[in-house]
Amino acid sequence: MVLSVLIAVTVVSSIGAGLAAVLTISEYFLSNYGPCQITINDERKLTVQGGKDLLSMLTAEKIFIPSACGGRATCGLCKLKVLEGAGPLLPTEEPFLNREEKESNVRLSCQVKVRNDLKIEIPPELFAIRQFSCRCAEIIDLTYDIKQFRFELKEPKTIDYIPGQYIQLLTPAYEKNSEEVYRAYSISSDPTDKNNIELIIRLVPGGICTTYCFEYLKVGDEVKINGPYGNFRLSDTDAPIVFIAGGSGMAPIKCILHQMKNEGIKRKATYYFGANTIKDMFMAEQMRTFEKELADFCFVPAVAKPQGDEKWDGQIGLVTEVFRRDLKDATEYEAYLCGSPGMIDASIKVLTELGINKDNIFYDKFE
Amino acid sequence: MNVEAQIWQAFVVCVSAVFTQNILLSYFLGLCPFIGVSREIKSAFGLGLAVIFVMTTTCMLNWLAYHYVLEPLGLEFFRFILFIIIIAAFVQFVEMVIERYSPALYLRLGVFLPLITVNCAILGASLFMLIRNYSFIVTVGYGLGSGIGWFLAIIAMAGIRQKLANERIPQGLQGAGITLVIAGIMAMAFIGFSGVLQGR
Numbered sequence: 037m038v039l040s041v042l043i044a045v046t047v048v049s050s051i052g053a054g055l056a057a058v059l060t061i062s063e064y065f066l067s068n069y070g071p072c073q074i075t076i077n078d079e080r081k082l083t084v085q086g087g088k089d090l091l092s093m094l095t096a097e098k099i100f101i102p103s104a105c106g107g108r109a110t111c112g113l114c115k116l117k118v119l120e121g122a123g124p125l126l127p128t129e130e131p132f133l134n135r136e137e138k139e140s141n142v143r144l145s146c147q148v149k150v151r152n153d154l155k156i157e158i159p160p161e162l163f164a165i166r167q168f169s170c171r172c173a174e175i176i177d178l179t180y181d182i183k184q185f186r187f188e189l190k191e192p193k194t195i196d197y198i199p200g201q202y203i204q205l206l207t208p209a210y211e212k213n214s215e216e217v218y219r220a221y222s223i224s225s226d227p228t229d230k231n232n233i234e235l236i237i238r239l240v241p242g243g244i245c246t247t248y249c250f251e252y253l254k255v256g257d258e259v260k261i262n263g264p265y266g267n268f269r270l271s272d273t274d275a276p277i278v279f280i281a282g283g284s285g286m287a288p289i290k291c292i293l294h295q296m297k298n299e300g301i302k303r304k305a306t307y308y309f310g311a312n313t314i315k316d317m318f319m320a321e322q323m324r325t326f327e328k329e330l331a332d333f334c335f336v337p338a339v340a341k342p343q344g345d346e347k348w349d350g351q352i353g354l355v356t357e358v359f360r361r362d363l364k365d366a367t368e369y370e371a372y373l374c375g376s377p378g379m380i381d382a383s384i385k386v387l388t389e390l391g392i393n394k395d396n397i398f399y400d401k402f403e
Numbered sequence: 404m405n406v407e408a409q410i411w412q413a414f415v416v417c418v419s420a421v422f423t424q425n426i427l428l429s430y431f432l433g434l435c436p437f438i439g440v441s442r443e444i445k446s447a448f449g450l451g452l453a454v455i456f457v458m459t460t461t462c463m464l465n466w467l468a469y470h471y472v473l474e475p476l477g478l479e480f481f482r483f484i485l486f487i488i489i490i491a492a493f494v495q496f497v498e499m500v501i502e503r504y505s506p507a508l509y510l511r512l513g514v515f516l517p518l519i520t521v522n523c524a525i526l527g528a529s530l531f532m533l534i535r536n537y538s539f540i541v542t543v544g545y546g547l548g549s550g551i552g553w554f555l556a557i558i559a560m561a562g563i564r565q566k567l568a569n570e571r572i573p574q575g576l577q578g579a580g581i582t583l584v585i586a587g588i589m590a591m592a593f594i595g596f597s598g599v600l601q602g603r
Contacts, residue, residue, distance in 0.1 A: 040477070043476065043478075044476075044478050044481060047472070047476055047478060047481075048478075048481050048484060048485060048488075051468075051472070051485060051488065051489075052488050055488060055489070055492035056492070058492070058496070059492055059495055059496060059499075062496060062499055062500075063499060066499045066500060066502075066503045067499060067502075067503070123506065123510060124510055126510075127446065149502075151506070
């Protein structure tokens with residue numbers, strides 16, 4: 037009885053193993069397409085070993101294309117223009133592409149196999165996404181639960197980004213966290229300093245990455261980031277601007293203010309910054325400096341609940357109430373919002389009541 | 404039985420598998436891709452061809468594996484697992500080969516191959532050939548006939564559905580509902596063939 041069970045198991049597993057071996061060996065010989073050249077945006081040329089899908093080849097070459105499903109053709113995020121060499125559209129790609137995209141050769145890069153030389157087009161902002169190794173150079177306490185971190189880039193040494201964009205910070209495994217995770221943080225530093233980036237991070241109780249940053253990360257530590265990502269950015273118009281932010285939502289707005297100063301943008305701008313108590317207010321000094329440096333900029337800090345003996349001579353109330361009083365008519369304005377989802381939704385509601393065009397509201401929700 | 408008689412029997416089995424014993428319309432096997440990929444004739448054609456090829460070859464392979472490996476060792480009860488493994492491995496292998504050597508064919512058939520691995524008609528054909536004690540030559544005829552039968556059924560269905568695409572179908576019946584109704588009517592029509600051939 038035992039013997040026959042043993043024989044049975046051995047036979048079936050050896051047949052299975054034999055077939056698996058045949059498949060592995062034939063994959064090695066059959067799926068080897070030799071060196072293929074991928075030409076990106078007519079300028080950069082990569083030589084890779086053919087046989088795998090385009091997405092994983094690009095990732096191996098440190099070009100990061102967004103993808104949520106990991107190459108299973110279910111998220112449709114990894115779209116790229118493949119100009120030459122991709123072959124016909126596959127049925128797996130079809131549901132994700134509209135007619136316009138099909139006509140302009142957009143493909144899902146996880147479904148396009150590299151079998152021959154390819155010519156592809158990557159949007160410049162994606163092309164700029166890299167992995168950076170950096171050194172934590174400075175940690176400053178801004179409030180009791182918000183810190184500013186400066187990271188000095190080591191490899192590569194410089195980063196190009198559009199003010200308003202964010203990076204992803206890799207949290208390594210530590211005592212309270214068993215696996216590596218990425219979390220997104222907006223860049224707050226002056227974009228002319230390409231060798232450093234600054235992040236403004238608020239401690240989220242129980243948050244994996246913020247706990248790491250607040251309790252474990254020390255000056256001198258190595259960290260890995262990748263980016264830049266995101267579409268939050270200053271538009272190219274002359275419309276007056278209203279910035280609305282709370283807490284660490286300060287970061288991308290500060291970056292945009294640096295940009296306005298650097299590029300001499302003279303648009304009228306008002307910045308409503310909401311804090312719960314006086315203890316939550318930070319960087320007011322620096323904003324006052326911006327008021328002097330920029331052509332027409334006004335910083336309006338608002339505190340919802342001034343308590344105790346501390347003196348507060350600014351606006352009192354929720355930031356939405358403050359700009360509703362102050363702005364009155366927002367028809368001509370462009371609004372840039374950054375902060376918690378609650379604050380953003382409330383601000384959008386009030387702005388709409390003040391007559392703003394919905395298309396002129398840009399926001400970066402910290403979820 | 405001599406070879407000549409076997410070939411004749413294989414022919415008879417093949418024709419009966421196409422019409423009177425159609426694996427799809429009389430046994431209702433392989434319904435899932437039948438409903439899923441019968442929206443247009445072009446893709447139904449590709450899938451149908453792939454089924455013919457895979458069904459014929461896996462029936463042969465499974466016949467060999469059963470009679471030369473499982474039977475001598477007394478492991479007949481393992482046929483389900485073994486057949487599934489063989490079908491999956493073979494389909495993978497074929498996919499790799501045609502992807503390499505015939506990109507044009509790959510684009511036509513290759514994308515459907517993984518779908519076939521889980522097509523129960525393929526496994527069904529392999530099991531029927533055992534139950535009915537077919538010899539190797541007859542098995543070839545049976546596999547081929549079952550494949551062609553499935554191919555015919557899906558092509559007919561795709562043709563009907565293409566015609567139906569512009570018709571007004573009651574909301575509750577759209578999609579899979581009307582397809583199943585059509586499949587039932589087609590199955591009844593195929594009963595008409597049952598008098599054509601006696602025997603298997």
